[in-house]
Amino acid sequence: MDETKITNAFTVDLEDWYQGIGLAPEDWNGYEKRLEMNLHKLLGLLDEYEIKATFFILGHISKESPHLVREVHKLGHRIGSHTYGHQFIYELTEEKFRADLDKALKLTEDLIGEKVRSFRAPYFSITKRSLWAFDILAELGIEHDSSIFPTRNYRYGIPGAERFPHRVATRNGEIWEFPLSTVKVAGYNLPVCGGAYFRILPFSLTRWGLSKINQEGHPFIFYLHPREIDPECPRVTLPLPLRFTFYANLKETQGRLHRLFSEFKFAPMESVLESYKLR
Numbered sequence: 436m437d438e439t440k441i442t443n444a445f446t447v448d449l450e451d452w453y454q455g456i457g458l459a460p461e462d463w464n465g466y467e468k469r470l471e472m473n474l475h476k477l478l479g480l481l482d483e484y485e486i487k488a489t490f491f492i493l494g495h496i497s498k499e500s501p502h503l504v505r506e507v508h509k510l511g512h513r514i515g516s517h518t519y520g521h522q523f524i525y526e527l528t529e530e531k532f533r534a535d536l537d538k539a540l541k542l543t544e545d546l547i548g549e550k551v552r553s554f555r556a557p558y559f560s561i562t563k564r565s566l567w568a569f570d571i572l573a574e575l576g577i578e579h580d581s582s583i584f585p586t587r588n589y590r591y592g593i594p595g596a597e598r599f600p601h602r603v604a605t606r607n608g609e610i611w612e613f614p615l616s617t618v619k620v621a622g623y624n625l626p627v628c629g630g631a632y633f634r635i636l637p638f639s640l641t642r643w644g645l646s647k648i649n650q651e652g653h654p655f656i657f658y659l660h661p662r663e664i665d666p667e668c669p670r671v672t673l674p675l676p677l678r679f680t681f682y683a684n685l686k687e688t689q690g691r692l693h694r695l696f697s698e699f700k701f702a703p704m705e706s707v708l709e710s711y712k713l714r
């Protein structure tokens with residue numbers, strides 16, 4: 436490996452496939468559980484390239500499948516939170532969000548025996564309507580966040596937001612934000628950092644965008660869900676455009692991850708931010 440390469444953050448939102456389709460937790464029963472199988476496939480891939488990642492754990496997973504959370508932690512990956520119930524933050528009241536996150540943090544911290552200090556919002560749902568969430572994150576001990584997407588999307592995004600890691604001042608102290616990575620193309624911030632973008636855009640475009648961010652002297656942050664390496668993900672009827680983005684190119688993901696892992700250097704988000712702070 437070229438040691439002069441910039442180290443980037445690899446992150447996983449740890450949830451099962453039916454938890455990311457807009458349902459409330461009480462409607463999650465009855466769907467086929469595929470998380471354990473997909474997680475093991477993903478952990479195997481990370482191990483093959485000796486990559487440690489940050490896993491943003493859904494509190495519901497800590498409750499229902501504690502062995503998986505313990506396993507991820509034991510392997511040396513970093514543990515963050517992804518709330519308990521996977522709801523859009525901008526649809527919650529401040530009180531509901533605080534209660535949900537508090538529950539998630541306690542469940543996960545009890546399992547791993549340490550404080551959880553990193554966070555990612557479900558559906559990147561910290562937008563201009565829910566910036567109040569930062570005060571609550573800091574209040575509950577979160578120091579590192581990756582929820583802001585500096586782009587325009589029908590469900591998320593703050594189009595003009597800062598594109599690289601930066602401090603956010605809150606009523607309860609400072610948080611470091613690692614925005615989801617975008618590359619500037621003709622004045623537009625094009626997302627090139629994982630998920631559906633990774634599956635839909637040609638790999639050559641992803642590679643170009645990610646290399647450009649590194650050439651500009653910054654690390655990028657990449658995200659993935661375990662379900663995205665599962666071409667057999669059960670088909671359910673979803674509204675457009677989610678139907679398209681949810682199922683597009685699932686069979687390509689594993690092969691593309693091999694290429695990504697061979698060409699870029701990765702570490703957990705926390706380590707990448709720690710070195711960024713020292714600049």
Ligand SMILES: [Zn+2]
Nearest residue numbers: 448450557558
């Ligand atoms: Zn999620």
